[in-house]
Amino acid sequence: MLNPELASTLNIPPPTSFASSESMALQASLALWSALTIQRISSSPDQTKVVFNLADCIGCRAFRGPDKADVGAYFTAYFYPFKRRWMSTGVARQRVEQCFRVALAQDPLSNLQEAERWAHAITDASVLQAPRRDGVVYTEVRRPCRVLVLVNPHSGRGQAFQLFTGHVQGMLTEAAVPCTLIITEHQNHARELVRKADLSQWDALVIMSGDGLLFEVINGLMEREDWQEAIQTPLGILPGGSGNALAASVHHYSQ
Numbered sequence: 254m255l256n257p258e259l260a261s262t263l264n265i266p267p268p269t270s271f272a273s274s275e276s277m278a279l280q281a282s283l284a285l286w287s288a289l290t291i292q293r294i295s296s297s298p299d300q301t302k303v304v305f306n307l308a309d310c311i312g313c314r315a316f317r318g319p320d321k322a323d324v325g326a327y328f329t330a331y332f333y334p335f336k337r338r339w340m341s342t343g344v345a346r347q348r349v350e351q352c353f354r355v356a357l358a359q360d361p362l363s364n365l366q367e368a369e370r371w372a373h374a375i376t377d378a379s380v381l382q383a384p385r386r387d388g389v390v391y392t393e394v395r396r397p398c399r400v401l402v403l404v405n406p407h408s409g410r411g412q413a414f415q416l417f418t419g420h421v422q423g424m425l426t427e428a429a430v431p432c433t434l435i436i437t438e439h440q441n442h443a444r445e446l447v448r449k450a451d452l453s454q455w456d457a458l459v460i461m462s463g464d465g466l467l468f469e470v471i472n473g474l475m476e477r478e479d480w481q482e483a484i485q486t487p488l489g490i491l492p493g494g495s496g497n498a499l500a501a502s503v504h505h506y507s508q
């Protein structure tokens with residue numbers, strides 16, 4: 254069951270149970286808003302619980318299945334928990350996708366609405382669970398967050414664009430973050446673009462490169478007439494260069 258407090262905040266009746274894709278009843282709870290707990294309801298003594306930490310969840314979406322005869326609806330939550338790497342002693346965030354089927358009614362629309370309520374509840378609760386670290390000042394970025402991503406295709410070993418499409422683009426889709434992608438074509442391309450652009454289109458600027466492209470963007474922001482407002486735009490840096498010194502220190506302090 255949804256936490257009643259959360260359910261009333263969202264003004265939705267708490268869902269009780271729904272059938273999984275294997276037609277097994279499942280019950281889930283957003284215990285204290287910090288975790289999604291999944292437990293099979295069965296007569297067997299094996300009542301194994303699976304707990305997903307909502308701090309590891311980047312988004313959740315509801316949808317109808319491809320089979321038009323299927324009255325059920327689905328919601329999928331995307332988690333990136335720390336897990337041990339194969340053949341390695343270190344841990345890294347790894348993707349886990351958890352899909353549920355909602356089949357409370359014979360009406361497909363009611364099931365889809367129920368799935369959407371779950372997706373919103375999980376997304377909203379996971380936003381509240383974003384990791385915090387003492388001594389770091391946090392400012393919330395408006396949601397839904399629209400981002401401009403600038404990628405220098407020559408950064409590092411020339412793999413920044415492949416890193417973006419292979420790792421980042423899918424996560425932005427899972428997190429329902431609309432993204433405008435610009436691949437820089439020459440030196441100072443990003444600087445000129447940021448100097449002249451209508452920045453109200455985006456809530457954050459993200460640079461996938463080494464340190465050099467970020468400095469270009471900061472210079473472009475500072476060259477604007479409205480620089481005092483422009484420089485308040487949240488900036489993000491994803492490591493795509495060779496040294497990535499700035500990205501490494503920013504991410505170290507924000508973990």
Ligand SMILES: Nc1ncnc2c1ncn2[C@@H]1O[C@H](COP(=O)(O)OP(=O)(O)OP(=O)(O)O)[C@@H](O)[C@H]1O
Binds near residue numbers: 409436469
């Ligand atoms: N399309 C492009 N072609 C040539 N140069 C570019 C292009 N886009 C950006 N640049 C310039 O390349 C310079 C170096 O880029 P960047 O810092 O991103 O990568 P890097 O030098 O490989 O990384 P690191 O700083 O981690 O060593 C930047 O100062 C930027 O002005």
